Amino acid sequence: MPSKTTKTSVLLKSSQMFKLILMQLSGLFRKSLNVIMAILAAAVVGSILMLIVGRNPFVVYRLLFQNAFGSERALFITMQRATPLIFTAISSSIAFRTGVFNVGVEGQFFIGAIAGTFVGYAFQLPMILHLPLSLLAGFLGGAAWAYIPTLMRQKLGISEIITTIMTNYIATFLISWLTNYPMRETPLVAETPIVQNTARIPQFVNLNPNLAKGTQAHLGIFIALAVVIITWYIFKYTKLGYQWRMVGLSALFSEFGGINMDKTFIGGMLVSGGIAGLGGVVEILGVWRRYKDLFATGFGFKGNLASLLGGQSIIGSTIAAIFYGGLEAGALGLEWSTGIPRQLIDIVVGLIIFFMAAQGMWSFLNKLKLKNGKPGEGMMAFVKRMFTPKRKEETL
Amino acid sequence: MTYEIEMIGIRKEFPGVVANDNIDFAVRKGEIHALVGENGAGKSTLMNVLFGLYQPDAGTIKIRGEEVKFNNNLDSIAKGIGMVHQSFKLVPSFTVAENITLGHEPSKLGFVDKDAVRENVIKISKRFGLKVDPDSRIRDMPVGIQQRVEILKALYLLSDILILDEPTGVLTPQETDELFEVVRSLVATGITVIFITHKFREVMAISDRVTVLRDGKWIGTKDTKDTNPKELARMMVGREVLLRIDKTEANPKEQVLTVENLKVLDNRLQEAVRDVSLSVKAGEILGIAGVEGNGQRELVEGIIGLRTAVAGDIRINGKSITKMSVRQRRDYGISCVPEDRYVRGVALRASLEDNLIIENYDKAPISKGQVLNLKKIAQHASRLISEFDIRTPSSKVIASTLSGGNLQKVVLAREIDARPKLLIVAQPTRGLDVGSIEFVHRRILEARDRGAAVLLVSAELEEVMSLSDRIAVLYEGNIVGTVKGGEATEEELGLMMAGITDEGEDQRDSHSVEQQVSQEV
Numbered sequence: 001m002p003s004k005t006t007k008t009s010v011l012l013k014s015s016q017m018f019k020l021i022l023m024q025l026s027g028l029f030r031k032s033l034n035v036i037m038a039i040l041a042a043a044v045v046g047s048i049l050m051l052i053v054g055r056n057p058f059v060v061y062r063l064l065f066q067n068a069f070g071s072e073r074a075l076f077i078t079m080q081r082a083t084p085l086i087f088t089a090i091s092s093s094i095a096f097r098t099g100v101f102n103v104g105v106e107g108q109f110f111i112g113a114i115a116g117t118f119v120g121y122a123f124q125l126p127m128i129l130h131l132p133l134s135l136l137a138g139f140l141g142g143a144a145w146a147y148i149p150t151l152m153r154q155k156l157g158i159s160e161i162i163t164t165i166m167t168n169y170i171a172t173f174l175i176s177w178l179t180n181y182p183m184r185e186t187p188l189v190a191e192t193p194i195v196q197n198t199a200r201i202p203q204f205v206n207l208n209p210n211l212a213k214g215t216q217a218h219l220g221i222f223i224a225l226a227v228v229i230i231t232w233y234i235f236k237y238t239k240l241g242y243q244w245r246m247v248g249l250s251a252l253f254s255e256f257g258g259i260n261m262d263k264t265f266i267g268g269m270l271v272s273g274g275i276a277g278l279g280g281v282v283e284i285l286g287v288w289r290r291y292k293d294l295f296a297t298g299f300g301f302k303g304n305l306a307s308l309l310g311g312q313s314i315i316g317s318t319i320a321a322i323f324y325g326g327l328e329a330g331a332l333g334l335e336w337s338t339g340i341p342r343q344l345i346d347i348v349v350g351l352i353i354f355f356m357a358a359q360g361m362w363s364f365l366n367k368l369k370l371k372n373g374k375p376g377e378g379m380m381a382f383v384k385r386m387f388t389p390k391r392k393e394e395t396l
Numbered sequence: 397m398t399y400e401i402e403m404i405g406i407r408k409e410f411p412g413v414v415a416n417d418n419i420d421f422a423v424r425k426g427e428i429h430a431l432v433g434e435n436g437a438g439k440s441t442l443m444n445v446l447f448g449l450y451q452p453d454a455g456t457i458k459i460r461g462e463e464v465k466f467n468n469n470l471d472s473i474a475k476g477i478g479m480v481h482q483s484f485k486l487v488p489s490f491t492v493a494e495n496i497t498l499g500h501e502p503s504k505l506g507f508v509d510k511d512a513v514r515e516n517v518i519k520i521s522k523r524f525g526l527k528v529d530p531d532s533r534i535r536d537m538p539v540g541i542q543q544r545v546e547i548l549k550a551l552y553l554l555s556d557i558l559i560l561d562e563p564t565g566v567l568t569p570q571e572t573d574e575l576f577e578v579v580r581s582l583v584a585t586g587i588t589v590i591f592i593t594h595k596f597r598e599v600m601a602i603s604d605r606v607t608v609l610r611d612g613k614w615i616g617t618k619d620t621k622d623t624n625p626k627e628l629a630r631m632m633v634g635r636e637v638l639l640r641i642d643k644t645e646a647n648p649k650e651q652v653l654t655v656e657n658l659k660v661l662d663n664r665l666q667e668a669v670r671d672v673s674l675s676v677k678a679g680e681i682l683g684i685a686g687v688e689g690n691g692q693r694e695l696v697e698g699i700i701g702l703r704t705a706v707a708g709d710i711r712i713n714g715k716s717i718t719k720m721s722v723r724q725r726r727d728y729g730i731s732c733v734p735e736d737r738y739v740r741g742v743a744l745r746a747s748l749e750d751n752l753i754i755e756n757y758d759k760a761p762i763s764k765g766q767v768l769n770l771k772k773i774a775q776h777a778s779r780l781i782s783e784f785d786i787r788t789p790s791s792k793v794i795a796s797t798l799s800g801g802n803l804q805k806v807v808l809a810r811e812i813d814a815r816p817k818l819l820i821v822a823q824p825t826r827g828l829d830v831g832s833i834e835f836v837h838r839r840i841l842e843a844r845d846r847g848a849a850v851l852l853v854s855a856e857l858e859e860v861m862s863l864s865d866r867i868a869v870l871y872e873g874n875i876v877g878t879v880k881g882g883e884a885t886e887e888e889l890g891l892m893m894a895g896i897t898d899e900g901e902d903q904r905d906s907h908s909v910e911q912q913v914s915q916e917v
Contacts, residue, residue, distance in 0.1 A: 236770075237767055237768055237770070238766045238767055238768060239757060239758055239763050239766050239767075239768060240766065241768075242750070242753075242757050242768060245746070245750070246743060246746060246750065246754065249743040249744075249745045249746045249750075250739075250742075250743035250744065250745065250746070252739050252740050253739070253740060253741070253742060253743040253746075253754070254743070254754070255702065255722065255740075256700075256702065256722070256732075256734060256740040256741075256754075257722075257726075257754030257755065258721070258722040258723035258725075258726045258754070258755075259723070259754075260721070260723065
């Protein structure tokens with residue numbers, strides 16, 4: 001008798017577990033459904049554009065995919081492109097999730113890069129110290145840059161949305177001055193001296209010439225993944241992560257519950273800025289090895305976008321950053337092999353974001369479609385209806 | 397006989413619930429028909445079907461004997477149905493006249509004809525005897541008058557069937573009486589009124605007939621004069637309910653909370669709490685009665701530390717906590733059930749587990765060092781869910797999926813489980829149904845009997861009177877009187893809430909109050 005009851009209770013438990021897992025999975029599916037639909041819609045509109053400029057969209061998308069994920073080399077290029085975006089995406093996600101609007105990831109990225117570059121070329125140290133110190137300098141540079149808007153909000157009550165945007169410009173011009181004057185190496189180009197060998201992040205080709213031939217993919221990807229795992233752990237398993245999440249979900253509730261709002265805000269901002277800065281220095285030490293004025297732009301903004309694409313979750317934005325990196329690698333390859341301007345791909349990316357933001361449009365379409373059905377079920381009903389055989393509908 | 401409204405066999409299903417299950421509902425012309433039921437019984441759904449906001453899955457609607465089909469609320473408005481929602485839909489920065497005519501403004505050459513707007517509003521307000529000043533702005537008006545504007549807005553669209561969705565929730569007893577007068581005068585002009593409520597006093601006071609819903613089903617329709625609150629409660633809940641909770645005598649012990657000459661500012665930096673002194677002993681409930689907006693919110697937020705005290709002192713067991721942070725005060729033994737449950741009480745987008753640990757996430761066994769113990773968090777949540785009978789499919793769902801009553805249980809569970817020395821409960825049963833109210837009241841009494849000092853703030857006079865051992869009345873930031881719980885009458889408290897004290901001194905004139913305060917200071 002007792003064994004029977006335990007058996008049924010186990011059965012019950014496992015069926016409940018199963019239900020719960022199913023619920024979570026369907027939740028996940030539901031969440032990513034928006035993204036998938038947005039990507040599909042963007043691909044369709046992108047196809048129209050390609051047809052207008054006289055390209056076969058199927059060929060373009062095939063080449064895009066091949067150049068992003070289709071070969072070992074493509075994968076390494078994607079990896080190299082995705083590495084900085086993972087940092088900036090995580091940086092953005094931390095800020096978003098903590099309820100802080102850090103639009104200054106861009107500036108923090110480059111300030112971190114220049115700070116790390118300086119430590120990288122100015123000192124002679126053994127690698128075991130030099131590399132970590134350079135990385136630390138990047139982290140601190142980014143955090144310090146993020147501290148300026150933080151301070152302005154705490155002391156003067158100025159919204160960080162405005163100040164983080166403005167500090168991006170200041171960062172760009174400050175670095176321009178630094179690379180043109182005090183840190184300039186030769187009169188010919190506005191660039192800093194090259195970083196010491198001891199401060200460089202090895203590239204895969206350095207380790208094995210056959211591994212990632214013709215790419216600049218570097219071991220910085222492991223630092224990026226470590227950051228992903230650590231922040232994921234913080235959010236899920238620590239008190240700090242709990243405070244961050246709660247403040248992000250409801251500031252008023254958190255304040256009522258006794259969470260120190262100032263501390264959380266400052267902490268979220270500094271860590272977000274630090275990770276952006278770390279991304280900057282990793283990019284320099286792994287790929288460029290010196291700071292050329294205006295060597296690139298947009299890492300921060302792309303990170304913001306990847307974070308949005310990934311639903312602001314740590315894992316989601318990491319996947320989105322890799323996807324974004326793949327698109328970039330693919331676009332690059334396209335440009336080389338067929339001469340299709342990569343701006344076309346940028347447009348597709350823009351369209352993806354646009355269609356994600358246009359969720360209201362989905363439910364609007366949905367409502368039109370289901371005029372006599374049940375409104376308010378969103379995309380799920382829309383999709384369900386699409387896949388339901390007509391016959392069934394008649395019986396309903 | 398033809399009814400004014402006839403709803404036959406109405407069925408409305410939402411994913412996972414049948415909100416209305418074969419409901420028949422008929423209203424006679426010129427009557428006041430009360431529609432009662434617990435939250436989730438299907439009242440609002442039924443009315444939204446009648447108002448054209450939802451389309452029923454089955455059933456027919458007849459207006460004056462003629463079968464109709466509403467695709468949206470414009471169709472129902474065209475048939476003369478008007479609805480006053482629970483939360484007002486007014487533009488605070490617009491004038492009364494602008495609000496009433498919004499969307500249907502008389503125009504001249506494509507511009508809004510402001511004079512005609514005013515005239516129309518004056519005309520309609522005269523016709524129905526509802527006095528309002530067409531030029532004053534909504535944000536400057538008390539809620540009672542705002543509601544009058546809402547009613548006028550419906551009447552302006554030529555409604556002769558008026559749905560009032562829980563109209564008294566935000567009113568004082570006096571304002572409620574005024575509303576009743578208004579409703580009666582409207583009915584006298586031939587208008588039909590459907591009155592949604594879950595207060596029996598109101599059903600008995602105003603309605604001609606009453607229909608009870610439970611779990612989406614029609615339970616019964618009665619002539620009001622043939623029924624009584626006890627019977628209605630039984631119909632609503634499906635079992636016997638104690639309308640007034642039995643409680644034992646308080647057994648007050650040492651003084652826990654002492655507030656001395658407290659002064660707190662509101663968001664506009666006006667003195668909301670002017671000079672409040674009070675004390676609560678362990679094992680007693682001090683009720684704070686008063687019309688909302690007389691400093692209750694600021695008083696509570698001042699005590700729990702969300703607002704700083706500009707003057708005065710707050711002590712717990714003799715130790716001053718005036719300078720402490722919210723966290724420190726919580727750790728010192730203060731818990732609070734806040735009045736805005738959806739804003740302060742829970743994080744709607746967070747899971748129940750996360751919502752239930754905000755009080756103790758930094759203490760063992762929930763966390764150790766920096767690390768949270770997810771297993772303990774889940775156990776903690778399931779224990780509270782079963783102890784407080786929170787109806788939820790799982791502790792992992794986000795709070796917004798729960799009903800209002802269950803959310804309040806989440807808040808109560810968390811705050812009472814902390815075993816506070818001082819428990820503050822603000823508007824603990826607002827918007828809850830009879831069954832939940834009984835539950836909440838029982839828990840508050842249990843906390844008292846366990847030795848907590850309880851400060852109860854409520855705009856619901858009945859609640860204050862049935863729970864409190866002592867009652868203090870707050871008016872314009874001052875305590876205008878304190879009475880013993882058992883001895884107070886509704887009339888006496890009502891007068892004090894309006895600022896009229898025994899000395900016959902009318903404090904409605906705010907100047908005299910200010911003078912009085914400045915003299916005291």
